[in-house]
Amino acid sequence: MDNITxxxxxxxIFAALAAAGANSLWLLxxxxxxxxxMMTITIEAPQAYRVSSVIPAxxxxxxxxxxxxxxxxxxxxxxxARFNILLAVITAAVCxxxxxxxxxxxxxxxxxxxxxxxxxxxxxxxxxxxxxDWYFFVSEAKNMYGFYSFEQKVxxxxxxxxxxxxxxxxDKNIIYPSYINGKKGIAVVARPSDGDIIKAVQxxxxxxxxxxxxxxxxxEEIFRCYYIPSEEIRKIQGGFFEISHVENxxx
Numbered sequence: 001m002d003n004i005t006x007x008x009x010x011x012x013i014f015a016a017l018a019a020a021g022a023n024s025l026w027l028l029x030x031x032x033x034x035x036x037x038m039m040t041i042t043i044e045a046p047q048a049y050r051v052s053s054v055i056p057a058x059x060x061x062x063x064x065x066x067x068x069x070x071x072x073x074x075x076x077x078x079x080x081a082r083f084n085i086l087l088a089v090i091t092a093a094v095c096x097x098x099x100x101x102x103x104x105x106x107x108x109x110x111x112x113x114x115x116x117x118x119x120x121x122x123x124x125x126x127x128x129x130x131x132x133d134w135y136f137f138v139s140e141a142k143n144m145y146g147f148y149s150f151e152q153k154v155x156x157x158x159x160x161x162x163x164x165x166x167x168x169x170x171d172k173n174i175i176y177p178s179y180i181n182g183k184k185g186i187a188v189v190a191r192p193s194d195g196d197i198i199k200a201v202q203x204x205x206x207x208x209x210x211x212x213x214x215x216x217x218x219x220e221e222i223f224r225c226y227y228i229p230s231e232e233i234r235k236i237q238g239g240f241f242e243i244s245h246v247e248n249x250x251x
Contacts, residue, residue, distance in 0.1 A: 002097045004090065005062065012061030015068040023064055029057035110217040119222045120152040122213050123189055124159035126225060131164035134187040134227060135179040139169045143193035169197055173241045175233060176248045185229040186241075192221050200240040201226050208232070 013030075016023035033054035066087060073083050106112040119141070127136045141152040153168075160166065167173070175186060190197045201208070210224040228241075236243050 002094060002101060004094050004097065005058075008062045008065050008090075009058055011068075012063070012065035015065050016061055018068075023061075026057050026060045026064065030054060030061060033057060113215075113217055117151060117155055118215065119191060120155035121159065123152075123223055124156050126189070126213075127156075127160055127164045127166050130187065131166070133184045135175075135183055135185075136164070136166035136187045136189060137169050137173055138166055138189045139191060139194045139197050141191055141193070143195075144191065169194075174244045174248070175236075175241055176244050176246075178247060180230055180233060183230070185227065185233055188226040188228065189223055190226075191223050198224075204236070204239045204241060205232055 013027070016027050036053070070080055070083055074080060123138060127138070130136075138156065141149045143149075144152065167179075169188065169190070180186065188197070188201050190201070205226065205228055208226050208228055210226045212221045212224045214220060215222050233241075233243065
């Protein structure tokens with residue numbers, strides 16, 4: 001929230017408290033919808049995820065403040081035309097400030113970049129762009145901190161829905177005929193925390209070098225992808241990945 005809106009919100013809360021009967025809905029909505037953010041403050045998730053439901057009440061309280069100001073000016077005998085001009089100027093200023101803040105300042109910051117799960121979004125973009133040539137096996141990010149594993153799976157499922165098919169990496173991974181028919185091979189995606197998966201892939205396919213995706217701000221690896229061509233898959237004699245000559249009947 002920009003500073004101007006913050007000041008207007010504070011005025012709106014006080015104005016609403018002074019006439020709580022008429023504005024009890026917005027006050028109740030505002031404070032109740034702050035609770036999810038307070039209760040999940042230690043969870044590594046964007047603040048916007050936690051408090052987005054408070055936004056409607058926030059701006060309604062700002063309108064309450066404007067209404068009280070207009071009523072006060074009218075009672076003092078001041079012309080409301082000046083107030084309307086002031087309101088238009090404030091609204092324009094808020095629009096300009098928010099546009100610059102959200103589309104110029106925030107996108108350039110590391111915190112904003114990390115807030116929107118570059119791992120999950122990068123992997124979904126990779127899968128969607130290349131699923132016609134490769135069948136993807138993606139790690140479940142089980143070793144990532146806290147709720148990240150759940151968040152990563154939700155984002156990946158949502159962004160690939162009805163666009164691309166893929167499988168999650170398991171202890172044993174079966175490559176069915178439909179996975180590689182008409183494709184170049186399989187692609188295995190792992191995060192740096194997936195040490196067991198990385199070791200297993202390197203042990204079974206020692207000649208395959210991964211392509212890595214890096215954090216735009218720190219240069220650190222956020223995930224890697226092993227592209228395993230069909231000729232290498234045909235050599236599999238068992239192990240982390242196995243070939244099935246029978247189609248998967250569970251899909």
